[in-house]
Amino acid sequence: MNIEEIKNDFPLLKNRNITYLDSGATTQKPNQVIDAVKSFYENFNANPHRGAYSLSMEATEMYENTREKIAKFINSRQAQEIIFTKNASEALNLIAYSYGMDNVKKDDKIVLSIMEHHSNLVPWQKVSKITGAKLEYMYINDNYEISDEEIEKKITDNTRIVAITHVSNVLGTINDVKKIIKYAHRKGAVVVVDASQSIPHMKIDVQDLDCDFLVFSGHKMLAPLGIGVLYGKKEILNKMTPFLMGGDMIEYVYEQETTFAPLPNKFEAGTQNVEGVIGLGSAIDYIEKIGYDKIQEIEQEVVNYAIEELKRLDFLELYLTSNLQNHSSVISFNIKGVHPHDVASILDSEGVCVRSGNHCAQPLLRYMGIDSTCRASFYFYNNKEDVDKLIKALNKAYKMFERFLKK
Amino acid sequence: MNNLNSIYNELIMEHSMNSYNKKKLEKADLCDIGHNPNCGDEITLEVKMNGNVIEDMAFSGHGCAISQASTSIMIDTLKGKTIEEAKEIIKTFISMIKREEVNEDDLEKLEDAIAFKNVSNMPARVKCALLAWHTLDDMLL
Numbered sequence: 001m002n003i004e005e006i007k008n009d010f011p012l013l014k015n016r017n018i019t020y021l022d023s024g025a026t027t028q029k030p031n032q033v034i035d036a037v038k039s040f041y042e043n044f045n046a047n048p049h050r051g052a053y054s055l056s057m058e059a060t061e062m063y064e065n066t067r068e069k070i071a072k073f074i075n076s077r078q079a080q081e082i083i084f085t086k087n088a089s090e091a092l093n094l095i096a097y098s099y100g101m102d103n104v105k106k107d108d109k110i111v112l113s114i115m116e117h118h119s120n121l122v123p124w125q126k127v128s129k130i131t132g133a134k135l136e137y138m139y140i141n142d143n144y145e146i147s148d149e150e151i152e153k154k155i156t157d158n159t160r161i162v163a164i165t166h167v168s169n170v171l172g173t174i175n176d177v178k179k180i181i182k183y184a185h186r187k188g189a190v191v192v193v194d195a196s197q198s199i200p201h202m203k204i205d206v207q208d209l210d211c212d213f214l215v216f217s218g219h220k221m222l223a224p225l226g227i228g229v230l231y232g233k234k235e236i237l238n239k240m241t242p243f244l245m246g247g248d249m250i251e252y253v254y255e256q257e258t259t260f261a262p263l264p265n266k267f268e269a270g271t272q273n274v275e276g277v278i279g280l281g282s283a284i285d286y287i288e289k290i291g292y293d294k295i296q297e298i299e300q301e302v303v304n305y306a307i308e309e310l311k312r313l314d315f316l317e318l319y320l321t322s323n324l325q326n327h328s329s330v331i332s333f334n335i336k337g338v339h340p341h342d343v344a345s346i347l348d349s350e351g352v353c354v355r356s357g358n359h360c361a362q363p364l365l366r367y368m369g370i371d372s373t374c375r376a377s378f379y380f381y382n383n384k385e386d387v388d389k390l391i392k393a394l395n396k397a398y399k400m401f402e403r404f405l406k407k
Numbered sequence: 408m409n410n411l412n413s414i415y416n417e418l419i420m421e422h423s424m425n426s427y428n429k430k431k432l433e434k435a436d437l438c439d440i441g442h443n444p445n446c447g448d449e450i451t452l453e454v455k456m457n458g459n460v461i462e463d464m465a466f467s468g469h470g471c472a473i474s475q476a477s478t479s480i481m482i483d484t485l486k487g488k489t490i491e492e493a494k495e496i497i498k499t500f501i502s503m504i505k506r507e508e509v510n511e512d513d514l515e516k517l518e519d520a521i522a523f524k525n526v527s528n529m530p531a532r533v534k535c536a537l538l539a540w541h542t543l544d545d546m547l548l
Contacts, residue, residue, distance in 0.1 A: 338472075356446075
C-alpha cells in the first residue's frame with residue numbers, strides 16, 4: 001500500500017480539508033473500522049454472555065475472538081490475560097486499586113518517571129496517600145531521556161511498583177522499558193507499562209518485555225473511542241480483588257456474600273463496549289495488513305523530515321532527544337516568546353491541527369520549566385506535504401507576533 | 408481568517424506582550440488567582456479599593472495573548488469604576504463573548520474591551536478571554 005491508498009481509507013481526511021497532526025491525542029479511523037462497527041449493529045448486535053439464543057452466542061464469539069486476537073497481537077500467553085476497559089486510564093486505575101492498594105505498605109516505594117501522563121500518576125498518588133508508600137520519580141536528563149544511573153538510583157530494594165510510559169506523549173522519547181523491567185524485577189518490583197503512545201507505532205511483545213502489566217487505549221490506534229486494554233500476568237491477576245462490581249463478574253451472589261467469576265470476567269463488570277471491542281479487532285487487522293515495518297518506514301521518513309524542517313526555524317524551541325533512534329512520532333515545540341495556544345489558533349486558521357497545552361503532563365512541564373508546548377504528532381497517514389503545511393503555518397504565526405516580541 | 412486578524416490586532420498584541428498593567432501593587436486590598444486547568448493559564452489579580460471605587464489594579468502570571476491582553480484591557484476599563492459599575496460591565500463583557508443580546512450603550516462602556524468581540528467566533532478561546540473577568544467578578548462581592 002502506498003501513502004495515497006492509505007489516505008483514501010480514512011474518510012475524515014478526505015471529507016475535511018485539514019492537516020491532521022494530533023494522532024497522539026486520537027487517530028482518525030479507516031473505513032474498515034467504521035464498517036466493522038456498523039456491520040456489528042446491522043448483523044450481530046446482542047449482549048454477549050447473556051443469551052442462550054444464537055444471536056447472543058455469535059456476539060459472544062465475536063467479543064471473545066477479539067480477545068484472542070489481542071492476546072496474539074501482543075504475544076500474551078493466553079486470552080484470559082486480556083481485560084477490556086474503557087480506556088488506558090481505567091486500566092491504570094484498576095491496577096492501582098486492585099493491585100497497588102493491597103500490595104504496598106508504609107515506607108515501600110512506588111517509582112514513576114517524570115514523563116508520565118496524569119493517568120499513570122494521579123492513581124499512584126492516591127495509592128501513596130492511602131498506604132503511606134513513598135512516591136518517587138525518575139527524572140530526565142538534558143537530552144530528555146532517563147539515564148541508567150537515574151534508574152538504578154530510584155529503583156531500590158524497597159520499590160514495590162514501577163509505573164512507566166513506553167513512549168512520552170510530550171517528548172516522544174522511547175524509554176528502554178525492557179531494561180527497566182529487568183532491573184526492577186531484580187529489585188523485586190512489579191512493573192506497569194503504559195503503551196498508549198507506543199503500540200500504534202511499534203510491535204509490543206509482552207513476553208519479551210516481561211512486563212507484569214501493560215495498558216493501552218484503542219482510539220490512539222485506529223479503533224473507536226472508549227475502549228482500552230489491560231494486560232496482566234495471569235498469576236498476578238488471579239490474586240487481585242475485583243475493581244468494579246456488578247453483572248457478569250460474579251459466580252454466586254447471596255444476600256450478604258458474593259464469589260467472583262474467573263478471569264477475565266472478574267474484571268469486566270456490566271455490559272461492555274462491544275462495538276469498541278469489534279472496532280479494535282478491525283483496527284488490529286488493519287495495522288497487521290500494513291505491518292509495523294511499513295508503518296515505521298513511513299513514519300520515520302515523515303518525522304525525520306519534520307525534525308529537519310522544524311530545526312531550520314530559528315524562532316522555534318524543540319523539546320526532543322538528539323538520539324533519534326529513541327524518538328517516536330511526537331514533536332513538542334514552542335515559538336520563543338509566544339504562547340502555544342495562540343500558535344495553535346493561528347495554525348488552525350491554516351487548517352493545521354496540533355495540540356497545545358500541558359498534554360496532561362503538568363509535572364513534566366514544570367520540571368522542564370515551561371507551562372505548555374505545541375505538539376505535532378504523526379501517524380502513517382501523514383506525508384511530507386503535511387509537514388510543509390505545518391512549516392508554512394508556523395512561519396505565518398511567527399510573522400504575526402514578530403514585531404511585538406521583546407528582543 | 409478575518410477573525411484571526413481582528414483578534415491578533417495591534418491593541419491586543421501590545422497589551423499581551425508589553426502591558427503596563429503587568430506589575431505588583433504596593434498595597435492591594437484584594438488578591439486572587441484565576442486558573443484554567445486545561446490550558447495552564449494562570450493570572451494573579453490585585454485590586455486596591457478606595458471606599459466603593461476600584462482605585463488601582465494590576466496583574467501577574469502567564470497565559471496566551473488573548474488571556475493576557477484581556478486582563479490588561481479589563482484593568483484599563485474598570486479602573487475608577489464603582490463595584491456596581493464594574494459588575495455591570497463584567498456582565499456585558501461576558502454576554503458579548505457568549506453572543507447574548509447586548510445593547511449598544513452597554514457595549515460602549517466596555518471601551519477597548521470591545522476588541523474581543525470576535526473571540527465569540529473562536530470557541531476554543533472563549534475561556535481565555537473570560538478568565539480575568541470571571542476572576543474579578545468573584546473577587547468583588
